[in-house]
Each structure stands twice: as C-alpha cells, then as structure tokens.
Amino acid sequence: MLPTPTSEKALSRGLLDVLIRAGLIAVLAIFCFEIVLPFLSLIVWSLILAITLYPLQVRLRRKLGNKDGRIATLIVLIAIGIIIVPTYLLGVAMVDSVENVMAMVKSEGLHIPPPPESVASWPLVGRRLHDIWQQAATDVTGLLQRLAPQLKDVSRALLVAVASLGKGLLIFVFALIIAGIFMAYGEKGSRSAVRIASRTFNREKGPRITVLCTATIRAVAQGVVGIAFIQMMLIGVAFVVKGIPAAGLLALAVLLLGITQLPATLITVPVIVFVFATEGASAATIVFSIYVFIAGLADNVLKPLLLGRGVDLPMPVVLIGALGGMVTGGVIGLFIGPVVLAVGYQVFWQWVEDQPQTGGPGDEKPI
Incomplete structure (x- = not known):
C-alpha cells in the first residue's frame, strides 16, 4: 500500500517537530553547560x-x-x-x-x-x-x-608550581x-545517583554502576592519600634521624606534594644538595642521599599495589585510568579517569556476555 499525501505530510510534520525539539534541547544543554563550566x-x-x-x-x-x-x-x-x-x-x-x-x-x-x-x-x-x-x-x-639562563628557567618553574x-x-x-x-544530604544524593544511572542504563545495571563509581573514587582517593602518607613517613624519619632543620615541616610538605600528585623530589633533591654542601661526601651522607632519593620515588611502586584495592576490577584498569586521567586532566583526571574507564570496562563486558541465544547448532551461521 502506497503512502497517501496526507500520511506523508503528517510524517514530515512529525519529523520536523522532533528536529525542532532536539534543537531546542541541544541549545538549552549548551547554555546550561556554559553557565556551569566556570564551576x-x-x-x-x-x-x-x-x-x-x-x-x-x-x-x-x-x-x-x-x-x-x-x-x-x-x-x-x-x-x-x-x-x-x-x-x-x-x-x-x-x-x-x-x-x-x-x-x-x-x-x-x-x-x-x-x-x-x-x-x-x-x-x-x-x-x-x-x-x-x-x-x-x-x-x-x-x-x-x-x-643564569638555567636558574631563570628553574625560578620560573618554581614560581608556576x-x-x-x-x-x-x-x-x-x-x-x-x-x-x-x-x-x-548524602542519602538523598545517593538515591538520586541510582535513579540517574538506572535511567541512563537500566534498572538492573544502574545500582551496580553507581556502586562501581563510588568504590572507584574512594579507592583512588584512599590510595593517593595513603601513598602520600607512607612517603611522608619514609622521608620524614630519614630527615629526623639525619638532623635536617625543620624536618617536620619538610615532611608535611612531602605529604602535600603527594596529595597534589607533585613529585617528592622537589623536596628531597634540595635536601640532598644541602647535606652535601654542609657535611661533604661521606659514607653516611651517600647512604642518606640514596635512601631519600629512592623514598621520593616510592610512589611509582606503591601506586600499582594500593590504587585498586576494594574495587571489583583488574588493577591495570584502575592504574591506567588514573595515570591517563592525570596526564589528560591533571589532578581531577586522576579520579575521573578510573571512573570512566571502569564504567566503560563493565559496560563492554556486560555487552559481550549478553549475547543473543541461538536455537541450536543448526542455527549457527558459518563464518
């Protein structure tokens, strides 16, 4: 049966209405995003x-x-x-x-x-x-x-930091x-998050995705703070034993640098230079310098061990998400990256596992 002019006119009018509504929704979304963007x-x-x-x-x-x-x-x-x-x-x-x-x-x-x-x-x-x-x-x-040129660049980098x-x-x-x-308003916010996730995915996957995102954020946050605290203890004890001036404050600076994902070598390297300049090269000075320098790089070893604890995901997924997010989005990307990658990982494997059922061996199509 061929479509009549009346049905074609109604179809085109319905399509036009859909396009107009989609355009208005897109304009509204863009304006809302621009208003929220500074915050x-x-x-x-x-x-x-x-x-x-x-x-x-x-x-x-x-x-x-x-x-x-x-x-x-x-x-x-x-x-x-x-x-x-x-x-x-x-x-x-x-x-x-x-x-x-x-x-x-x-x-x-x-x-x-x-x-x-x-x-x-x-x-x-x-x-x-x-x-x-x-x-x-x-x-x-x-x-x-x-x-002078090198000192100028270093001073500029320090001021920016x-x-x-x-x-x-x-x-x-x-x-x-x-x-x-x-x-x-934590309980209301939790219910709202579950409702949004359920509307985005479905009622079965929504709660699981919400729990996954929450667990991933907490695991990354606790891993970052925990690693920074361990690094502060390793370096701070060495500073106290060696008798470095203001050792406690320097240890707190190491903690702050670790939380903000800045390298602890910004503190350890100047301290090593100070020790060599004041005490000279000796066995104790060399051992102290090697230990402090290695302790300043300990976060590179601790991150793979602590970053993904408590999350039902392979550790490389969390680690790659954290490192990739930090490279692309800075400190905030350190948290957003694992969440996005974890959700994508779960959705992908759910899609792989939810394959359509075949009626039997005869229904399979040859490759």
Whole structure:
C-alpha cells in the first residue's frame, strides 16, 4: 500500500517537530553547560570529597546521633584545619629560613667549602659536579652568571608550581565546604545517583554502576592519600634521624606534594644538595642521599599495589585510568579517569556476555 499525501505530510510534520525539539534541547544543554563550566572543576572536586568522606560521616552518625548537618560541618572544619595549619606553618618556616639566610649572607658573606677530591671519582656526574662545586667555592659570581639562563628557567618553574599549589589549595578549601553540603544530604544524593544511572542504563545495571563509581573514587582517593602518607613517613624519619632543620615541616610538605600528585623530589633533591654542601661526601651522607632519593620515588611502586584495592576490577584498569586521567586532566583526571574507564570496562563486558541465544547448532551461521 502506497503512502497517501496526507500520511506523508503528517510524517514530515512529525519529523520536523522532533528536529525542532532536539534543537531546542541541544541549545538549552549548551547554555546550561556554559553557565556551569566556570564551576565545573569545583563541583567535581566537591563530589569526589563528599564520596570519599561520607563513610566517616556514617560512622560518626552512630555516635553523635542522626544530625547530618552538624556532623558534616564538624568534618569540614577538621579537614580545613588539617590543611590550613600545616600550610601556614610551612610558609612561616620558609619565610624565616630565607630571612635567616639573607641575614647570614649580609653579615658573614657566602662561604662555600671546596669539594672533596673523592667527588671527582663519582661515576657519570662526578667530574662535572666537582668543577661546578669548585667554581662555587672560589667564584660564586662567575658561576651565577654562567648558570643564569638555567636558574631563570628553574625560578620560573618554581614560581608556576607555587602559584599552582596555592590555587589548588584554595579550590580544595572551597570544595570541602561544598562537599559538606553534599554530605548533609548524602542519602538523598545517593538515591538520586541510582535513579540517574538506572535511567541512563537500566534498572538492573544502574545500582551496580553507581556502586562501581563510588568504590572507584574512594579507592583512588584512599590510595593517593595513603601513598602520600607512607612517603611522608619514609622521608620524614630519614630527615629526623639525619638532623635536617625543620624536618617536620619538610615532611608535611612531602605529604602535600603527594596529595597534589607533585613529585617528592622537589623536596628531597634540595635536601640532598644541602647535606652535601654542609657535611661533604661521606659514607653516611651517600647512604642518606640514596635512601631519600629512592623514598621520593616510592610512589611509582606503591601506586600499582594500593590504587585498586576494594574495587571489583583488574588493577591495570584502575592504574591506567588514573595515570591517563592525570596526564589528560591533571589532578581531577586522576579520579575521573578510573571512573570512566571502569564504567566503560563493565559496560563492554556486560555487552559481550549478553549475547543473543541461538536455537541450536543448526542455527549457527558459518563464518
């Protein structure tokens, strides 16, 4: 039966209505995204922190009563105090150290002891390090002029790193406050997440996808903080035993760098240089330097061991998602990457397993 002109007109009108509605929905979605975009990073951080800290709120709820608002406020205040107080002490200590060094240089001048002859026998870098050290002991001004371009690049990189760290801490504090609001309505938020996932996938897969995303975020967050804490302990004990000035504050700086996914070598390498400049090359100094340098790289070994614990996924999936997300999206990508890859992994294998049933051997088609 051929379609009549009336049915064709109705079909084209229906298609036009669908296109107009889709266009209006697309325009609305674009406007909403542009409005939320300036706050997107803050919202994502808040969700990550709320999901990570919510188990603590559940535990405190049993002891302090069902007062989610007060419990969330208490957790946020304690977390902000844990972040702000060490950061303030570290900043004050750094300013005092710089002032003391400048005062010492003005009063006594800058005296660098000559290098031991054994430094020249070190493999690969011994001769070059001995020459630079010798020039620093005899002609500091000439050495600074010689290394001026490199020092300029290093100073610029340090300033960018410090500015980025300050911005990250500020965003982190605001994200904690918003995370407290999310935690105060944690049960409603959990139900909403399940409903959204069920609408996106189906009623059977929705709850499982929600649990998977939550477990992945918590595993990555606990793995990052746990690795940073272990690294702080390994390096901090060595600093205390060696008698490094402000060892506690330097250990806290290692913890902050680990949480923000910056290398601990930003702290360990200057300390190693300071120890060699003040104590010279000896067996104890070399052992300390090797240990501290290896401890500063320990996160590369600990991440594959701790990052995927508690998640029903192969560890390489979580690790690749974390590393790839960090490369493409920075610190936030460290959390988003494993979640996206985990959901994609689960959906893919569910699609592979949900194959249509065949009636029998005779129904199979030859390749």
